[in-house]
Amino acid sequence: MESIRHNFWCTGELALRTLAFLSSPDLRNCARVSQSFNRLAVQSVLDRYGIWNPEQNVTLQLANNPSYLDGLSALLLSVHIRNLNLVVFNLDRVTSLRAALKSFDKMQRLVERVESVHTVEIQWRSGVYGAEQSQISDHALASACRCVEGFLDTVIARGCTSLELAGFDAFASMYKLKKTPAASEAKVRVEAPPAVEQSSSTPSIRGSARGDLPSQDARVASDLSSDETNYCRKSSSISSAPWISLAPPSPSLRQVTKLARLHVSTTVLRPPFSQWLFGLLKASPVIFLAISFKDAPGNRIELKLILDRLAEAVPDVTRIYLEDRARAGVIKDVVAWLGRFELLEDLKIEPECFLAAGNGFSGTDGDLESLQALARLPNLCALVSSSSFLCAYLAARRSVSRGPLAKDLHTVNMRHIWKSSTRWAISGCLEDVEQLCNAVMEACSEEEKEGLCVRVNFCFDCSWFDTAEALGRIWNRIDQARLQKFHVAGIDDADSKVASPQEVDPAPSFRPFTEPTRLGLWLELHTPVTADEIQRGVVDVEVMAFCRMLPTLRKLLLCSPFPSLASRSSLPLRKERMDRFKSVCPELEEGLVF
Numbered sequence: 004m005e006s007i008r009h010n011f012w013c014t015g016e017l018a019l020r021t022l023a024f025l026s027s028p029d030l031r032n033c034a035r036v037s038q039s040f041n042r043l044a045v046q047s048v049l050d051r052y053g054i055w056n057p058e059q060n061v062t063l064q065l066a067n068n069p070s071y072l073d074g075l076s077a078l079l080l081s082v083h084i085r086n087l088n089l090v091v092f093n094l095d096r097v098t099s100l101r102a103a104l105k106s107f108d109k110m111q112r113l114v115e116r117v118e119s120v121h122t123v124e125i126q127w128r129s130g131v132y133g134a135e136q137s138q139i140s141d142h143a144l145a146s147a148c149r150c151v152e153g154f155l156d157t158v159i160a161r162g163c164t165s166l167e168l169a170g171f172d173a174f175a176s177m178y179k180l181k182k183t184p185a186a187s188e189a190k191v192r193v194e195a196p197p198a199v200e201q202s203s204s205t206p207s208i209r210g211s212a213r214g215d216l217p218s219q220d221a222r223v224a225s226d227l228s229s230d231e232t233n234y235c236r237k238s239s240s241i242s243s244a245p246w247i248s249l250a251p252p253s254p255s256l257r258q259v260t261k262l263a264r265l266h267v268s269t270t271v272l273r274p275p276f277s278q279w280l281f282g283l284l285k286a287s288p289v290i291f292l293a294i295s296f297k298d299a300p301g302n303r304i305e306l307k308l309i310l311d312r313l314a315e316a317v318p319d320v321t322r323i324y325l326e327d328r329a330r331a332g333v334i335k336d337v338v339a340w341l342g343r344f345e346l347l348e349d350l351k352i353e354p355e356c357f358l359a360a361g362n363g364f365s366g367t368d369g370d371l372e373s374l375q376a377l378a379r380l381p382n383l384c385a386l387v388s389s390s391s392f393l394c395a396y397l398a399a400r401r402s403v404s405r406g407p408l409a410k411d412l413h414t415v416n417m418r419h420i421w422k423s424s425t426r427w428a429i430s431g432c433l434e435d436v437e438q439l440c441n442a443v444m445e446a447c448s449e450e451e452k453e454g455l456c457v458r459v460n461f462c463f464d465c466s467w468f469d470t471a472e473a474l475g476r477i478w479n480r481i482d483q484a485r486l487q488k489f490h491v492a493g494i495d496d497a498d499s500k501v502a503s504p505q506e507v508d509p510a511p512s513f514r515p516f517t518e519p520t521r522l523g524l525w526l527e528l529h530t531p532v533t534a535d536e537i538q539r540g541v542v543d544v545e546v547m548a549f550c551r552m553l554p555t556l557r558k559l560l561l562c563s564p565f566p567s568l569a570s571r572s573s574l575p576l577r578k579e580r581m582d583r584f585k586s587v588c589p590e591l592e593e594g595l596v597f
Contacts, residue, residue, distance in 0.1 A: 030072065034080040041082050048077035058084055062091040067098050069105040078113055087117050091124040100139065100173065103129065104150045111154040114161055122165040123158050124266075129173030144174060145247050148275050152249040159252065159260050159283065167266035171276055172298065177244075178234050178274040180305045230278040233308060248275035251282030262287035265317075266324075268295040272309045284316035291322045296329035296337060296356070306333065310340045321382075322349040325356050332361035335373045342376020350377075351387035354420055364395040374399035387416035387460070390435035394442040401446045415443060416458040416527075424470035426477065433552060440524075458525040461549065467531050471545035478551055526553055527560040534563045534596045538577050547587050556588040562597045573597050 034044040052074045054061050066073045075092075078084060092110055097103045114120055139147075158166065236244035252260070260283060271280060292313075300306050323341065325334075334356050341350065357363045364370045377383075378400040386393065393415055400412075417439050419432055436459055443457055463470065528549055532542055550556060559576070576584075576594030585591050 031080065038082060041080065045077050045081040045083075048072060049074060057081075058086055058088060060089045061087065062093065064093050064095075065097055065106045067096050067102050069102060069109065075106075075109055075113060079109065079116070084116075085118050087114075087120040089122040089124075090120060091126070093126045094170075095126060095128055100129075100143065100147065103127070104147055107150045107154045111157050114154070114157045117161065120158060120161045120163050122167075122264075123163050124167040125169065125171075127168075127170040127173075129170055139174070139177070141245060141247065144177070144275070147174070148247055148249050151276070152279060155249075155279065156252065156256055159256055159262065162259075162261050164261050165264035165266075166262055167293075168271045168276075168280075169266075169268060170270070171268075172270040174275055175270050175273055175298075177237055179237055180300075180302060180308070181233060181235055230274045234274050248277075249279035251278055252286065257283070257286035260287045263289055264291040264293075265289055266293040268297065268327075269299045269306075269309060272313065273300070273305075277309075277312070281312055281316045284313075288319075289317045290320055291324075292317060292320050293324040293326060295327040296325065296333050297327040299330045299333045301330065303332075303336070306336060310337070314340065314343045318344070319346055320344050321346050322351075323347060324351045326353045328355040328358050329362055331359040333359075334362040335364075335370075338364075339373050339376055342378075342380060345380065346382055347380050348382050349385045350383060351416075351418075352389075352392060354389040354418055357389055357392065364392045370395050371399045371402060375403055378403045384412055385414040385416070386412065387418055390417050390419070390439045393417060393439055397442045397446045413454060414456045414458060415439070416460055418460045418462065421461065421463045421465055421470055423465050424473040426473070429470075429474060429477070429552075436553070454523075456523040456525055458527060459553065460527040460529075462529050467529075468545065471542075471548045474548035474552070475544065478548060523557050524553055524555050525558040525560065526550065526556050527562065529562045529564070531564060534574065537561050537563065537596050538574070538580065540580060540583075543580065543583055547584060550584055550591075551587045554588055555590055557590055557592050559584060559588075559591060559594040560597065561595070 030044050030048060034041045049055075049057060052064065054074055057078060061074070061078070063074045063078075065075055092106075094103055094106060097106055114123075230248050231246050236246060238244045262283065265284065267280070271277070300309070323344065325337065329337070334352075338352075341347065364374075374396055378396065386396065388396075397415075417435065419435060421428065421432070440457055443455065447455060526549065528546065530537065530542060530546075536542065537546075546559075546561065550559065560573075561576070573595040576596060581591065581594050584594065
């Protein structure tokens with residue numbers, strides 16, 4: 004009896020419930036008692052933040068008070084955690100630069116304690132510092148750069164293969180592009196009289212700030228990798244500001260880097276972080292690049308400088324992903340720049356990138372000219388974007404190759420984001436699908452159509468159920484009109500010709516897409532329900548409403564917003580689900596749930 008009572012009180016579940024009532028100082032003391040108490044005390048804190056398996060996946064919401072016992076502080080107390088697969092550091096609640104630097108110091112100590120780290124995401128929306136941002140002294144800026152650099156160096160030294168840097172805009176306003184940046188002069192050679200011979204001494208920072216740059220040949224060789232050559236610190240009217248930035252990674256760090264995936268915004272590609280980042284990229288085997296041009300510089304020369312340095316640093320990239328709404332007039336320069344990546348295989352451009360003025364593609368001669376370099380890439384096999392961009396790309400590729408579409412392009416993925424559930428939104432979606440498939444038909448030979456997949460990806464900024472309900476009402480009206488027509492005409496013979504929806508739909512602009520039948524047409528539908536609810540048929544009626552838009556569908560992918568630990572794993576749809584969906588899509592061959 005005594006042993007049973009002892010085991011009961013020492014169960015982990017009861018201990019966690021008891022520790023939940025302790026204060027932060029008491030929990031810190033418990034974590035130092037023994038290894039078993041350390042595990043329980045740390046997990047008691049992590050439970051408060053919904054962190055169940057920190058070695059596999061952990062999101063740390065950092066507190067503004069560095070002494071507060073948050074998830075990061077709990078992991079620093081742990082003696083059991085040896086590896087971090089995915090760790091997200093979120094500094095949104097850190098509202099001062101001083102607290103942010105203390106948080107970076109704690110983050111560095113955590114990474115130093117583990118043996119390896121695979122994926123690291125840092126969300127540092129430092130622009131929220133407001134008035135403090137304009138009053139940062141040179142000493143504070145230098146301290147901040149050293150702190151951030153020490154953390155990033157530690158992350159790379161621990162074998163990080165995937166790095167995401169979001170925000171990092173606290174110091175962007177403290178730097179400006181020089182009037183005569185080296186990159187712009189290296190691109191355009193202008194005839195000039197021979198320069199007067201100068202001394203062999205290295206030009207001063209102040210001289211460079213006035214535009215006294217080295218010779219053109221030297222700039223072509225090395226200027227793209229130097230922040231100090233292209234940028235300067237904003238100075239007062241009486242003194243110049245000293246140059247401060249993150250130093251390039253050390254040679255020893257460049258030898259051990261394993262970075263293969265990078266996700267950044269353009270603010271990180273500007274001083275004071277750009278010199279460190281571009282130095283790292285040149286030494287890393289990066290094959291995946293995701294960029295947001297939401298905060299792209301308004302100066303077109305500076306944008307081209309950033310793009311040139313990026314293309315020089317990662318020439319072997321095979322996958323590029325452009326996300327978020329870009330600044331007006333930026334995307335066409337970016338699309339032309341994409342043609343410099345000869346090994347590019349997979350390209351994804353979110354539809355939001357084209358929303359701003361001057362970013363859209365409508366198939367004009369100017370658009371085709373911007374797409375020519377991209378259309379010539381020999382290895383591009385998968386392309387994800389809006390219908391208008393895909394159509395423009397197909398037209399450019401056909402004009403460049405002077406013949407049918409090359410066989411290496413096997414997937415054309417139209418990403419459509421529903422903004423509303425009105426009839427006109429539904430009609431516009433169908434017109435986009437029809438426009439894309441017609442463009443593919445014109446670009447492909449009969450043989451090539453068999454191997455090409457046209458994938459329609461539906462995402463929703465409005466209610467998924469409202470959109471499905473609106474579709475269902477339209478289909479009901481079409482079915483009722485069809486039955487009414489049969490009744491009025493007195494058609495009772497089962498072998499009589501069935502009227503098509505186009506013949507009975509009161510709005511001719513709305514019609515289900517039925518051609519072409521030779522293309523492998525896929526539908527990827529993002530639902531708001533779990534995979535189990537999909538398999539149980541909870542949303543069968545809604546899914547069928549979307550499937551009726553594409554009667555020639557061959558493959559159906561239903562995505563859940565609550566993925567399992569193996570986020571890319573999939574399960575086949577149950578037979579009863581497939582049979583029901585085949586009633587509206589007779590050519591459906593496969594259905595998967597993600």
